[in-house]
Amino acid sequence: MSDSILSLVGLRKAFGATEIIRGVDLDVRVGERHAVIGPNGAGKSTLFHLISGQLAPSSGSIRFEDRDIAGRSPQAINRLGLARSFQITNIFPKLTTFENVRLAVMRAYGMQYAFWRFIDRDRRIRDETERLLELVRLRSRRNTVAGEMAYSEQRSLEIAMTLASDPRLILLDEPMAGMSNEETAYTAQLIRDTTAGRTLMIVEHDMDVVFALSDRISVLVYGQVIATGTPEAIRADAGVREAYLGDEVTA
Ligand SMILES: Nc1ncnc2c1ncn2[C@@H]1O[C@H](COP(=O)(O)OP(=O)(O)OP(=O)(O)O)[C@@H](O)[C@H]1O
Numbered sequence: 618m619s620d621s622i623l624s625l626v627g628l629r630k631a632f633g634a635t636e637i638i639r640g641v642d643l644d645v646r647v648g649e650r651h652a653v654i655g656p657n658g659a660g661k662s663t664l665f666h667l668i669s670g671q672l673a674p675s676s677g678s679i680r681f682e683d684r685d686i687a688g689r690s691p692q693a694i695n696r697l698g699l700a701r702s703f704q705i706t707n708i709f710p711k712l713t714t715f716e717n718v719r720l721a722v723m724r725a726y727g728m729q730y731a732f733w734r735f736i737d738r739d740r741r742i743r744d745e746t747e748r749l750l751e752l753v754r755l756r757s758r759r760n761t762v763a764g765e766m767a768y769s770e771q772r773s774l775e776i777a778m779t780l781a782s783d784p785r786l787i788l789l790d791e792p793m794a795g796m797s798n799e800e801t802a803y804t805a806q807l808i809r810d811t812t813a814g815r816t817l818m819i820v821e822h823d824m825d826v827v828f829a830l831s832d833r834i835s836v837l838v839y840g841q842v843i844a845t846g847t848p849e850a851i852r853a854d855a856g857v858r859e860a861y862l863g864d865e866v867t868a
């Protein structure tokens with residue numbers, strides 16, 4: 618389908634004899650916010666590892682735009698326009714906020730160095746770093762050592778670093794994990810703002826966030842997608858309620 622940016626077909630991943638992803642078919646449409654929900658251990662992070670290249674699938678295909686990216690390296694996939702954050706925060710804790718973002722910008726622009734006049738290079742990196750800091754509202758924290766910031770600020774920083782490669786598809790794995798209600802609301806709005814005009818795939822356990830943020834939701838249970846649909850359709854789906862949501866959304 619031409620309106621999908623990502624298509625998974627018959628995707629499988631086994632670790633040894635244990636099959637964790639058991640035949641996933643999934644389409645993510647251009648511009649949508651698509652949540653993947655499901656119980657602990659369902660395979661959500663594994664699915665993201667397959668899409669972003671940290672793991673190679675046992676079988677099946679992963680089409681991103683017009684290419685099959687299954688089994689390509691994370692760097693190659695990132696260069697094609699797909700970026701992700703991990704379930705565990707993945708920043709350089711001893712560097713400042715500015716230095717963290719600058720590193721991500723330099724990495725993203727690394728391929729293009731040769732094409733720039735040397736004098737332009739540092740200025741472009743600095744300008745882009747400033748733009749990203751502004752976008753995630755961390756300018757006042759620019760000189761703060763990243764590891765000393767509040768957890769939600771570290772997540773904002775990570776979002777800036779994810780955006781540095783100017784990705785068309787962004788994968789966020791539990792960006793609100795461990796946050797207070799206030800931090801969660803703040804981060805949800807930040808994600809909404811900063812991913813506008815891009816496509817977002819997000820794993821999240823907070824159902825209030827998922828139902829408010831998503832255009833569509835896929836439910837992964839024991840390595841298989843048991844339903845995909847709008848928040849309303851997922852909320853009303855008897856199979857989903859039985860397998861995962863339970864009483865959580867009956868109110
Ligand atoms: N490298 C690995 N080797 C063997 N088993 C693994 C590996 N990675 C994940 N698993 C197993 O795969 C299953 C799915 O793990 P995964 O982390 O994808 O689940 P998840 O849906 O992200 O869970 P959570 O909601 O707790 O983050 C788990 O049983 C896990 O132990």
Ligand SMILES: [Mg+2]
Nearest residue numbers: 661662663704
């Ligand atoms: Mg996970």
